[in-house]
Amino acid sequence: MSAYARVVDGIETRELRYFTAVADLLHFGRAAERLGIAQPPLSRAVRQLERRLGVRLFDRDRRGVALTEAGEVLHREARLALSAVEAAARRTRRAADPAPTITLVTKAGASHALLQALLDAHGRSRDAVPVRVELCELGEQAGILRRGAADVALMHRPVDDLAGLDTQDLLTEGQVAIVPVAHPLAARHRVTMSDVVDVPDLPMARWPRLDGTYPDGPGPEVRSQAQLAQLVALGRTLLVIPASSRAWQWPEHAAVPVTDAPVVTTVLAWPAHTGSAALDGLRETAAALRRDTFRAGSGEPAV
Incomplete structure (x- = not known):
């Protein structure tokens, strides 16, 4: 195992939470209050994290606290890492639910006919897991998926943020x-x-x-x-x-x-490297719906 891998493996989520609180507020005292701990153990945890990584994360002087360039990088990465851990915990708890459901998030008012057809077709499938629909505002689906608050989303390419998500095309239209x-x-x-x-x-x-x-x-x-x-x-x-x-x-x-507006593709999206038998069933329904029910570019079910 490389030295880098050993360092990364040794970082604790507690240390990342402590570091992120200080990086957010740029003040050790206020960060300790937010975390509900005393300031000395917070300072020790940040120094220990700096020793693990072999870099200085904060510049400290009489004027206050500022992130170093390395600290700026870790601030971004720590947020993603903590979100991923929280999302994994949420998905794990949902997977253990004796009455499993799929949570689908979609922008309010978007792709209504497609969503209705998808839910109807899925409901007719044998052993279909119930789908709970959550409505959101513009551009919120990606964040909700990454936090683990939903399993899958209806999104639009090229207008929505699909970074880090796997997708399945449903409908391309004008x-x-x-x-x-x-x-x-x-x-x-x-x-x-x-x-x-x-x-x-x-x-x-x-x-x-x-x-x-x-x-x-x-x-x-x-x-x-x-x-x-x-x-x-x-x-x-x-x-x-x-x-x-x-x-x-x-x-x-x-x-x-x-007539000359770029075409938009509605997609089913979910976090990369995640999945379940329930989600696989919804994806199979979506694939059959695209193949058998919708005319490409029409935006309406075929009759």
Whole structure:
């Protein structure tokens, strides 16, 4: 075993929790209060972690505490490692449940017809494990999966964060512009991206990037479907979304196909290197649904 492997194997989750508290607050006293321990054992634990790794994690002087470059790296990695441990514990407890379920998380209002068809088909399968549906807001599925709070998610490529997740394609489709029903664009049979990007009286809604920041632009910053729906109804914004996600649109909205918008693929996603017989059953149902029920690009069940 290499020296590096021995060092990594020797790190305790307790040490990572202690280090992360100090790195978050950059103050040993406040970190000790958060952890519910005295400051001396916290300081000893951090020094022991520095000895294990052979690096200095904090610069300490009379002005305060600051992370070193190595400390910045460990701060990022420790968060991921602690999240992975917590997720593993949650998944393990769920696996031991005498009445197992699958928790599926999806963005509220997204892919409604597809989700309904998937749940119906799965429910007809022999020995199907019940699926509990959790609804979230824009871009939250990845974090929920990584924390172990859900087993699987409906997500969209290329707009969602799929790093570290395994996926199975379900439906590839075009996009539509959701506009106020009274706006001239609503009378169009189709539009292009150039038609909707620079509408002076109707700026496009700005979605958060994967890092949580927003692109520049005059449109409103949005995070929830409810916020979007009301802003469109009020004539304050428009948005471009997958065709099947328009199930939530209000009577005050109109959906117009966008001919040159990038196609979007709805996927079933789960943390890489995880799985269970229950999840395998849902994936088999999803594969059969894609093969037998949905026409690629239609966004609706075949009839």
